[in-house]
């Protein structure tokens with residue numbers, strides 16, 4: 528089997544090692560004999576999603592977002608159409624913000640988004656920085672796809688790191704990715720983190736996110752395979768002892784840290 532992965536703005540939007548998310552997807556596919564072709568799409572490059580299965584875009588400082596936003600808007604209609612067709616998308620932080628309606632910076636400049644997500648972001652004087660633990664069990668079960676994820680609740684948590692000033696507010700036609708167990712989350716109120724619309728995900732979790740959260744990497748792979756082969760494909764189990772050792776170390780460190788406060 529094979530998958531095509533589009534990496535948007537690899538130079539401008541790649542904060543805190545977000546490229547590690549692509550490495551995780553490629554490696555966990557390689558271990559199962561699934562070939563992943565990574566296509567980098569830079570600012571000004573043409574975008575062709577007609578044969579794409581996964582689209583990834585990493586985080587970026589306000590300045591980087593300003594640099595690419597017009598180019599992203601020009602690609603927006605094609606991305607929206609592909610998401611409606613089930614394309615699997617992972618956007619991190621600054622990318623997540625620009626997949627909403629707009630990101631208004633702390634200085635008041637409104638960067639247009641592409642409205643994949645019914646959400647908007649407003650910059651603030653607060654800096655939401657630190658480890659984040661998110662419980663996705665209820666939100667994923669609500670999507671009715673528990674057959675595609677591990678049965679045990681323990682492995683439906685995500686651990687990561689956030690660093691954003693933007694506060695994201697979700698609208699009616701998008702669901703949160705999960706409940707905040709520890710950290711600030713979308714808008715600093717420690718309630719909800721990230722969002723999901725069809726197979727498109729946005730999250731503030733850097734880390735990079737996927738290496739320590741193998742169940743979510745596999746979930747994205749299964750969604751991408753379903754997009755290409757139009758059926759649910761069960762992945763061979765891997766020995767994730769090291770990945771979950773890293774997850775549990777980060778989780779323990781997070782939960783024993785002093786509480787977060789703005």
Ligand code: GLN
Pocket residue numbers: 542585586587588589590592619620621622624690691692693694
């Ligand atoms: N520039 C955005 C903010 O500060 C996103 C930052 C990021 O991608 N880590 O909210």
